[in-house]
Each structure stands twice: as C-alpha cells, then as structure tokens.
Amino acid sequence: MENIDFNQILSIAIYGSAVGLILIGLYAVLMKKHLTKIIIGLSIIDAGIHLLFIAIGYISNGTSPIFSEKGISLVSEGTKMVDPVPQALVLTAIVIGFGVTAVALSLVIRLYRHHQTARIDQIKTLKW
Amino acid sequence: MVVSPVHFIAVPLLAAFLMPILAKVNKNLLRIVPGIVLTYLGYVSVVLMNRVATEGTIIEVLAGWSAPWGINLVYTPFTGFLATLMIAMSFLIWLYSFKFKKVDDEPALKYFILQLMLTTGSVGLVLTGDIFNFFVFMEIIALSSYALTAFYRDRNGAEAAFKYLLIGAFASTLFLLAIVLLYSQVGTLNMAEISVRMHDVPTSMKVSILVLFLVGIGIEAEMFPLNGWAPDAYSQAPSPVGVAFAALVVKAGVYGLVRITYTLFGIEGSGIGPFLIIMGGITLVMAEITALKQTSLKRMLAYSSIGQMGFVLIAFGIGTHEAVFGAIFLMFNHAIIKGLLFMSGSYLVYNTPNKEIKYLSGYGMKMPVISLFFSLGALAIVGLPPFAGFWSKLYILLAAADGALYGLIALILVVSIIEIVYYFRVVGRLYFGKPAEGSIMRKPTVGGMIAMSILAIAILVVGFYPDIITGYIDAAASSILNTDEYIKNALGAVNELTPVENIIQ
Secondary structure (H helix, E strand, O other), X not given: OOOOOHHHHHXXXXXXXXXXXXXXXXXXXXXXOEHHHHHHHHHHHHHHHHHHHHHHHOOXXXXXXXXXXXXXXOOOOOOOEOOHHHHHHHHHHHHHHXXXXXXXXXXXXXXXXXXXXXXXXXXOOOOO | OOOOOOHHHHHHHHHHHHHHHHHHHOOOHHHHHHHHHXXXXXXXXXXXXXXXXXXXXXXXXXXOOOOOOOOEEEEOHHHHHHHHHHHHHHHHHHHHOOOOOOOOHHHHHHHHHHHHHHHHHHHHHHHEOXXXXXXXXXXXXXXXXXXXXXXXXXXXXXXXXXXXXXXXHHHHHHHHHHHHHHHHHHOOOEHHHHHHHHHHOOHHHHHHHHHHHHHHHHOOOOOOOOOOHHHHHHHHOOHHHHHHHHHHHHHHHHHHHHHHHHHHHOOOOOOHHHHHHHHHHHHHHHHHHHHHOOXXXXXXXHHHHHHHHHHHHHHHHHOOHHHHHHHHHHHHHHHHHHHHHHHHHHHHOOOOHHHEHHHHOOHHHHOHHHHHHXXXXXXXXXXXXXXXXXXXXXXXXXXXXXXXXXXXXXXXXXXXXXXXXXHHHHHHHHHHOOOOOOOOOOOOOHHHHHHHHHHHHHHHHHHHOOHHHXXXXXXHHHHHHOHHHHHHHHHOOOOOOOHHHHHHO
C-alpha cells in the first residue's frame, strides 16, 4: 500500500458521484409516480451532469484562469490553469435548470387544481 | 442604420422584456409592438438576404471575442433562408392573433411576450455558430413552448404541457451531456472548429455523442419515437401557437438535426444518411397511419405535421444536392401550407365539441371562405399540381429515383395516398356533408383573413411560378452541403489578434 495518490481517488470519487447522481435521477424520473418527485429527479440528473462538466475542466493543482495587465500576469508561464469554459457553461446550465424547474412546478400546481391529484397514474385525460 | 444578424436576437428579446412596462403606458402597445419589431426584422431579413446573395456568408462576432473563443452568428444562405421564413411566419401569426384575448389584457400580455421569445429562440438557434449557445436557444424555445401550451386554464393545457416538459427537459439534459462529452474530446464549442477536430475523436465516442445529440434535438424535430408530445400540445395550445409550432419550433428542430449531422459529423460515408432515411420512413408511416384514425381535426393536423417532417428527414438522409433542395423546399412549403391549414382549421372547429371532424358537415356553405382556404391547403399539402406542395414532393421523388431507392419511392407514393384519404375525408365532409342545424359560426378577424389570404396567395404563386423561390433554395442547399466553406467562413474571422493574445504579448 504505497503511494496512494490522493488526486486519483478524488477524481474517481467525483466522476463516480456524477454518474451516481445521474442514475439516481433517472430512477426517480422513470419509477416515481408523484409529479414533484419526477421533477426532483430531473434536477438530480442536471446536478450530475453539471458535476461531470466541472470535473472535466478541473486540473489538479491548477490555478485560477485569470489574466491581468500586460507583464504582471497572475498566471506565470508553465503553470497549469483550470479550464474556465466548463465553469461558465455550468453556471448558465444551472440558471436554465432553475427556469425549467420553476415552470414544471407551476404546471404541477395547475394540474393539481384541475385534477385534485398530483399522481401521474391518476391523470389520464390525454393519451400518454 | 447598419443592419446585422445580431438584431434578430437583440431586438425581439429587448422588446419582449420591455413589453410589461409598455403595456402599463398604453394597453394597445402590447399588440402593436410585436408587429413593429417583426416588421423591422423583416426589413433586416430582406437586406441581409440580398447581401448574402452578393457577398457570401456574413459572420457576426459577438462582444469582440472572435471565433473559436467567442460566440459568432453565421448567416449563410441556408440559415438566412430559414430565419427569413421564420420571421415572415411570425409576422403572419401576429396578424392572425392581433385580437387575441381582446377582453382581458393580462393573458394577452403574456401571450405576446412568449410569442416573441419563441421567435427569438428559433431564429437564434438557426443563426448561432456555437453549440452551447445553440443549447441555450433550444431551451428558450422549449420554455416558451411549455408556457404557451399551458396557456388556457380551462382546456387540458397543463397536462399536455407537462408531458411536453417531461420529454423536453429529459432530452435537453441528454443534449447537455452530449455537449459535455464533445467538449471533453475536442476542447471547443465552436461548431466549425468541432467539425475540423471531429476526425480525431474515437468512433465509439462519436457514436455515443451523436445518439445523445439526436435524442436531444429529435424532440423538437418530431422524430419518431420522440414525438409523443406533439399531438397533445398542438391540440391543447391556442391555435396561433399550433401555427408557431409547425412554422418555427419544428423548423428549428430540423435545422438543428441537419446542422449536427451534416456539419459536425459529416453525412458522407458515415452511415448517418441511411439512419436518417430509416428514422424518417418510420416517422412518416407511423404518423400518417395514426393521422388516418384521428377524429379530432387538430390532432389529425399534428400527425400530418409529424409525417411531413418524416419526409424532410428522408430527403436529408438521401443527402444529394437534389434531395436537400427538395427537403428545404418542403420545409418552406410545410411552414406556409400547414400554417394556412391550422389557421383555417381552428376557425372551422372553433365551436365544435372536442374539435371533432364529424361535426364539420356542410361547413362549406356556412363558412365558404374559410372552407376554401382549408381545401386549398389540403390540396397543396398532399402534393397535387399546380400547388406549392407538388414541387417539393416531385424533387424528393426525383432524388430518390436518382439514388435508385425504388422501395422509398413506393413508400412515399403509398403514404401520399393515405394522406389524400384523410385530408379529402375532411374536405368531402365540408362540401358534401349534410349541414347540421343551429351551430354557431365563429366570424374570422380581419387580421386573420389577411394572414390566411397572404398564405393562400403564396401557395398559389409558388405553385405556378416556383422559379421565384428556387434560386434561394438552391443557394441554401449548396450552403448546407458545403461543410468546408462553412468552416472557412466561420473561422475566417480569426485574422486579428484575440483579446487574450493581446494581453499576453
């Protein structure tokens, strides 16, 4: 048991939890009957994908991707910096996910008022 | 004033968010402002279409970050043609729904805002050259469609919208996953640069990314088996929204499918072409057979819409210049003809229970003009000469014959017969059915009549003189087929130093 690489364990843990979150969310979307639980499942899948995206952009011991004025760059040459693009994208994706969840929950309220139930197996006016 | 492709996104988005304030100033503004915005965008479209015809592709770099670092808008003949079509259809939808919910203003405000958002999303999706920006516009389309589907409280809109949302949210999650995987492989989000670097990606990875993309965008393109949302959404949403689905949302979805398969992955020798033909064929057959047994007019039109998209997928799958020409022509025809069918059809079934076809007997005498419009649309969409639909179907058949795909020709002809049966069932009932007593007719609005007349004239003019449109479609087809030129144009903007390089030096 020599040379246990902490970074390797960390990356396995992050990728593992990302895949785990996606699978948990999938289970909730496919198996649960309550509309709110389905929406929670969708949010969990989203969270898993966001984590995966961040993990792809991460470099162990990397620095912040900040450039400053000419000459006094915060990033000295040769050092690795973390890829900023995935982080920016995840920020956008979180906002989009928030919007979708909000619309979905308002639809659940509408459905509950219309049918007096929020269980998917009891709402069958339209063909599924 | 200098026009640029960025106006297509900035102007309607700004107007949409200003509308709550404008509506407080004067209640009529919320009905007038979308018209002004769309008229201006129509002017921009005309200017840019002329410029793109003479000077070639227009690249608009956003916020000073040139490709591949920043987001760019790529206005090729193909994207320009679709954007112009979408703006024109949005304008007609606005005319058609000018008096929408005239009595209470609060829902009308939301309706006009959401319609503008839908236009922004569709046009933006077509114009963007960045895959993540593409995803953002897809979500703008999706969110406004969900809200528009659930617009009526008394109908079953919420259920249809939830169904749509469930499929749509799941699909966009997969689309995001595809972007994540793609970024991990190629390290860029610019579509032109992805296309350049795609050769280095291992085949297994390529296939998984492609499948995730196809599921993600297949929802909006109504590809089988992802089209379960469409009939419910079309039938539960307000009728102008049905037109918007057929003319904007589905067109944007098909564009996305084509851009991803043609530009990102490359259609030649990759097996994607046959796959698209098979999926299109299944979509077509399933949709048309289901349409045959529908009793509700709007559901029938929705399934017919899915079927037409099956045609488009088949044509894009064949992939020759002639086939792509036919496919783009069919996209154009479907927008105008299905627009006319939805607009006139929703007046026909306005007061009938469950929008059912069987109550339409004898409406040809009661609503002569509307019935005439509907019949014209029906004749055109099944592809009878001399209407617009004939030419697109002809070109697709010729392309199939060139490729010696005789099974496909047989399939298309058989399906056309099914189409004729279910459309003529309605038209026959309109004119030869026994009129029922005492049904109340809905009098069409002036705006609605103008919108339908314009569409009807367009169908006739394109039918008799297809030459006025074929030049644009031909340029569009060459543009989508020529991936190298797209890459050269989109990345050609990199001729000066980017901001980052400026700082480093």
